[in-house]
Amino acid sequence: MKQMNEAQLNELEQDLNAIRDEVLADLGERDADYIRRVVRLHRSLEVAGRVMMPFGFIPPVFVAATAALGISKIIENMEIGHNVMHGQYDWMNDPSLHSQTYEWDTACDSDSWRLTHNYEHHTYTNIIGKDRDYGYALLRLSDDEKWRPAHSLQFINYVLLSVFFQWGVALHELEFERIRRGEVSLKEKLPFLKGFVRKGGRQAFKDYVFFPLVTFPVAPIVLAGNVGANLIRNLWSSTVIFCGHFTQDAETFTEEECEGESKGHWYLRQLTGSSNFSGNRFVHLLSGHLSYQMEHHVFPDLPAHRYPEISEKVQAVCKKHGIHYNTGSFARQYGTVLKRILSYSLPDRLREKWTAQPQTA
């Protein structure tokens, strides 16, 4: 990680605080209108998808219905749910948009998400051993972890995780790897498992039982469409999230270097451990503005649609302090993610040999 002394870190903290204060002072109707417009778009798409789905025996309608429902789930999860639960709209005092009571349209229980994501991941970002989001205890993504033969097949794990992403996220708090190592007992995880069954069951019931049943004669079509919509959402959100911290230049940290860290150091870690990708407005909306992962990680509770506006200021701060502003096209960033997953599936000697070869892509 880039080394900065205490005075430099203080200055970084002040520079970023200034950006944050400016946005906070300006929050108001524009932000409220924005999120309500997105909520309206989500409701319209979901209604459209659910209404069209039974007519899915007409192929183009099936495609439209599945796409509408899939996009509605993406928007609800990424731009509404994730951001609302970060407290980005708590200031509006609208009970429907409150961080601690919002429940989203995915298998993961919101309380579990608030714990593992908002607290653990955002506080201990990319600290190996403390941020379980780094590789999801499933993938080896840096040489901080020793290579084991099982890692050689991790690309299959990655594909499976992406396909069943909502279930992976929902089971994240189970800490299966720690249970296997005997560090926690299954009994301690009972309260979590209850929440998992309640919420996961609710989601499965809705998409795979209720809506197919009420449209009985065309149940298989509705079931297939709902599975398709969930799959679209799973693949897209997994991809966006992997681009956030596992690109080529996103750094990792050790527990020692972060012990008792200052706010300035926390800021530095958020900037160097995250990565952006570029795209048009629609891409940013569908990614819940996690395409501005760096801005999101330094200001997780500012309304996300503000990230594009403050991005230039954050870039200027990065430039001033000599911090790499990690961005690139979606294809380029995602390419480096895939390469990271593949290369760390190899033993270190092979990996070094492979990565030392001149790049052809």
Added chain:
Amino acid sequence: MLSRIERTSALQWLGKQLFNREDPAAFFDPLLERINPMWVQQYTPARVERVEDETADTKTFVLKPSKRWAGFQAGQHVNICIDIDGIRRNRTFSLSSAPAQWHSNGTVTLTIKRLPGGLVTNWMHDNLQPGATIGLGEAFGEFLIPEAGEPLLYIAGGSGITPVLSQLETLAAANYEAPVTLLYFVRTQADIIAAQKLYELRQNWTSLTLNIIATNESETPRFLKEADLDEVSGIESRRCYLCGPKGLMDLATDLLSQRGITEDRMHSTFFAAPQAALDTDALGGEVRFSNSDINVSSEGDAPLLDIAEAAKLSPRYGCRMGICHQCSCKKTSGTVVNRLTGKSSGPGEENIQLCVSVPQGPVTVEL
């Protein structure tokens, strides 16, 4: 229609499964609101029918609540919610109309005075137009007219007349026969709220004695005094209703107690605008955790999370540095200073993060 569906528990359960929320009917609000704002389910919408000027700084808003609103008793108040610059503001006001009016044409009235510096009252005066909708809560409050026909004394000040208007009108309609006296304190004759209505009541209802007293028309302020009460015949046996500024209510309570009127025969109500703390005020203060019914005092820059934990509460928390919002909860009143920004909050209801909020004066938190 959806609210009716919610009443059956099976459908309520199904709604929760399908829409992932405790109030499933409100799921469609963003769409319904576009079609007709009166269809919103999250709160009870009320349409502004008319706005009438009472005095230079007081207006009466005639509202028509949606059909599911449950009604009220004379003297009760309601919470209203209004979005101002993206922020939902909740305030409590007394209803100034009689329940009979709501039964006959479905309207209720709020009579609201501009508060100097008040965010909501000034916004309502300047921006709330006929046709707009606001949110209305169910009526509540124990400031109610007696069941038996006892003699009554009302002492009201300024905009404190509003619940009294509702009660007087109700009593007059029932042709209440026991004597009723109203001592109404206003700054000047120009500040009499609902003057016309009060004079009409006096004319048509012989039980009412009306005494309007201007406090600020002479050199020295003219407050409530013994002589005013001497004029009220049989005052010892009257049930008393007080509504107005704190100074007036304290004075009236003292004077009435001296005449042997017991507390259970004195009813008072009034909503004063919460006062914001000054920047120079010391940090720390009395903290009330309302859900647990615990009061503690704090000193210095201890954040509410530490204060709550010291009081043996265990609120949910995470990073303890203002990032994760795990400890976000609702402050119902009081001012807090945000440790990260150094800025003071407003005095009213809002969401705060316990780990970075330091009380500045008395604070009440829903915990």
